[in-house]
Amino acid sequence: MRRTRRRVSIIGVLGELFITAGVLVLLFLGWQVWINDRVVGNEQKQEAQALSNSWDKGEAVPPATVDRADPGEPVVAAAPANAVVFATLIIPRLGADYTRPVAEGVGLVDVLNKHSVGHYPGTQMPGAVGNAAFAAHRTGWGASFFDIDKLQLGDSIYVETPDGWYRYVFRSFEYVRASGVGVLAPVPQAPGATSTDRILTLTSCNPVYTADERIIAYSVYDTWYPRAGGAPPEIASSPAMAGAAG
Amino acid sequence: MYMALWRILPGPLWLRLFIVLVLVAAVLSALVLWVFPAVLPFVSTQDATVQQ
Numbered sequence: 001m002r003r004t005r006r007r008v009s010i011i012g013v014l015g016e017l018f019i020t021a022g023v024l025v026l027l028f029l030g031w032q033v034w035i036n037d038r039v040v041g042n043e044q045k046q047e048a049q050a051l052s053n054s055w056d057k058g059e060a061v062p063p064a065t066v067d068r069a070d071p072g073e074p075v076v077a078a079a080p081a082n083a084v085v086f087a088t089l090i091i092p093r094l095g096a097d098y099t100r101p102v103a104e105g106v107g108l109v110d111v112l113n114k115h116s117v118g119h120y121p122g123t124q125m126p127g128a129v130g131n132a133a134f135a136a137h138r139t140g141w142g143a144s145f146f147d148i149d150k151l152q153l154g155d156s157i158y159v160e161t162p163d164g165w166y167r168y169v170f171r172s173f174e175y176v177r178a179s180g181v182g183v184l185a186p187v188p189q190a191p192g193a194t195s196t197d198r199i200l201t202l203t204s205c206n207p208v209y210t211a212d213e214r215i216i217a218y219s220v221y222d223t224w225y226p227r228a229g230g231a232p233p234e235i236a237s238s239p240a241m242a243g244a245a246g
Numbered sequence: 247m248y249m250a251l252w253r254i255l256p257g258p259l260w261l262r263l264f265i266v267l268v269l270v271a272a273v274l275s276a277l278v279l280w281v282f283p284a285v286l287p288f289v290s291t292q293d294a295t296v297q298q
Contacts, residue, residue, distance in 0.1 A: 016247045024277070028289075031282050106295045113287075120295070135295045140286075145294070180296050204294045214296050 032140060033209075040142040044116040045240075048088040048099040052241050055162045055227065063236035064229050074127035074198075074224040075163040079119075083110040087126060089117050089134065090158040090240050093151055093170075097239035100144045102159070106135045113137075116144045123184055123201075126159040126166045127224060130186035131199045138205035138215070145204035148217055149173070156234055157200060157219045164227040165235075168200040168219035175206060176214050183216045197221070 080086045087102040103111045106118040117136040124130035136144040151157075155170040176183055183203065186195035198221030206215035225232050235241060255262040 013247045027274075027277065028282055028285065031278060032286065035278070036282070036286070106297075108293065112294060118295075137294045176296065178293065178296060183296055203296055211293060214294075216296075 037140065037143040037146070041116075041144065044100050044142045044144065045097065047085075047115070048101045049241070051085060051088055051101055052099070052160060055160070061227070061231040061236060061241070063231055063233040064225050066233065068229060071224055071226055071229065074166060074221075075226070076125050076128040077161055077163060079121070079125055080104045082121070083107070083115075085115055086119075086161060088160045090160060090165075090235055090238075091151075091155070092235060092238065092240075093155045094147050095240075099160075099240040100136070100142075102134060113141045116142050120184055124186065124198075126161065126200065127198065127221070129198055130195045131184060131188060131201055132159075133184045133201040133203065135203045139209050145202065145215075146208065148202060148204050148215060149206075149208075151217055156222075156232075157202075158232060158235060159200065160241075162227070164229070165225040165232050166200075167222045167224065167232055168198075169222045170217060170219045172218050174216040174218065176216060178211070178214055180214060180216075183214075188216075188218065 077086065082105040083103055085101045085103045088099050089102050090099045092098065100116040102117040102119055103115040104119050104121065105111045106120055111118040112135065117134050119125075120133040120135065123133040126132045138145050138148070151170045151173075153170065153172075157168040157170055159166045159168070174183065174188075182189040182191060183201055185191045185193070187193040187197075188199065188201060200219040200221070202217040202219075203214050205211045206213040230236070231241065252262065252266075255265055257265075
């Protein structure tokens, strides 16, 4: 019945080891892109939701009325210390429950790999005249900006802080080299120019899965919602803001 | 190598298949739980920022 025992040859073992190594690399890549990014992204979402809840003190925030009074000039917070989480970023186009924590600084280990979105030090704070620039990973570490290229003209981008919600409206993309720091200028790509607009700039890797270039998404300030006056109607009942406390 | 492993497994075919499935599941779990997270910092060094 039994076939003659074949000796285990060195070449045979070596070949099987190589095949095993290849399968392991493929498994790792699949895990990294399809599984880990979702797990980590979900953790980052929950961190942001917990942050929103702590600012609401666990109470539901009523939506602001459509005919609300002019909120006036937005409050601009002082820049926090490096790696301190100070805001959440809510982008309905990237998912009904899309919210991510924003920390000061763009260090890989202490901010981008840990909290998702980083605020470029030295750029303006959200709501200020000038340019508030954020960075986040396109792949890996939660891949917060994986779908950033899906943004469409007029899409809302909200930055939530203890003071309230700043509403920015997406305007355009730009693609630059990794050395293209001109996108961080108060007037992007016009260093030295005097700024009159309030701009939000998001940067990430491009093309997706690589780091050859950077994709830049520019948004322009529209209005802000002081926390006492209620949340923006568009996201007041969104799952992005409904965290563990409900 | 794998053929040799298969040969030293005891029991009828269904038991061997069961043992193999358990072994594969154990290896996959170990990879996902410990090995892959440990390797990640060394291979995923993509930078998402612009800088000089």
